[in-house]
Amino acid sequence: APESPMSSSESVKSLTELVQQPCPAIETSKDGKPQESSEPPVSESQSTTPLPLSGHSALSIQELVAVSPELDTYGITKRVKEVLTDNNLGQRLFGETILGLTQGSVSDLLARPKPWHKLSLKGREPFVRMQLWLNDPNNVEKLMDMKRMEKKAYMKRRHSSVSDSQPCEPSSVGIDYSQGASPQPQHQLKKPRVVLAPEEKEALKRAYQQKPYPSPKTIEELATQLNLKTSTVINWFHNYRSRIRRELFIEEIQAGSQSQAGSSDSPSARSSRAVHSSEGDSCDGVDTEGLPEGKQSGLEADEYSNATTKSQGGQAESAFEAGEEVPQDVRSSEKTESFHLGMESLEDTDDEGRLKAPRQSSPPGSQSSGETLETMPNSATEEDASTSAASTSVLTGESSFKSKESSEKMLSVPSTSSTLAAGSQKANSIQSLFSFSEAASSKNTRDNTLRKKKAANLNNIIHRLEKAASREEPVEWEF
């Protein structure tokens, strides 16, 4: 029943020429090598079905997705954002009308599009819809109409309620699917919506650093120590892992594309602000601000980081603290092109002992603080619960209460990021060779945080590899 009722109607018409990206690009190309993006495959595939489908919509979006060529998700979202802002159209309207998604989902999608090759069939759907919408000459007009209609309805509604009675709920319009459903009256069982306190998040992040894939036992411990439901802890790990992965994708994309070329971009400079650190991180105030176009992709201080783990059978040790070390160990063996590229940033590195000293210089604050330790005493890596856990819990010190005051500014790595030098590299060529891109950001980025993220990602990879160790099937890893 979760259907998105309406969606089908509109998309129907514009099925016409499928997606093809007009957006050539930004590119700049230094070495003029035009090759690239065009999709090679086109060649044969005889049937490939009639993309150009004729009027009728027989093709469902899913079918279109199936035959769609690779799309530049970043470029698409960029253009969609421009069009929407230029015409004062909101994401809610756009999402509900064109994509069949809620505002929050649209926001997320537009701000952090995953690269095409990393999307599942389902995940590509919204992008195909967006491309279709962009290709539709009347796209803006249609949305504007919708907007007007909505407003009208709103006004009407308001009117009646004010001067009349009839507080009738807007209820979902029309759509039939009624489904009995519960009127949902008075059960105030609304479920409050858990909101994790900053300290709790910090604790979970620390736990993640040590073990991205905690065992059920560890999860239980965490839940107990933090006084959270087990399911909350589980969900948190799922969400965190998944969101970290996403951050990495974003950086790949951004680093890869984007170059300056002022060109006509709309004024909106905003979109690129990438992710800022999450809450508490503290220090860092430093910023690499740099040139306007510099494109700072830095999200500073993010705490996403690695963990050296080895889960499974053994044990690993790790426990590094604030500092964070990148597990270099993995290097080794073989690498395919992409793999190599991926690692590159980690290893090249040079700066091994990069400072971890707070990059002060910043203004006020001066949180010098003493330092936080964050070693987690227990964490025996493996099982055994060690009842001792009680002692220093994950929450630094305190017992497991949700008190608020604490607040220590957690370590957090100083950003120290250096702006990426300009350099518009052209990693694309490689990218196009393989379906996946990976290279991108590595380039001259020595950015510390980036490294951390990469490390985190590697750990995920490692985890998967180990897990899959049993079967072999060489190729196919896609990092």
Added chain:
DNA sequence: TCCAAGTCAATATG
């Protein structure tokens, strides 16, 4: 069962 990917929807922010 676990996990990842997509989303939703409540809440935060601006």
Added chain:
DNA sequence: CATATTGACTTGGA
């Protein structure tokens, strides 16, 4: 108001 964040749920795969 609009947009951003995020815990939880849903799907689909092993």
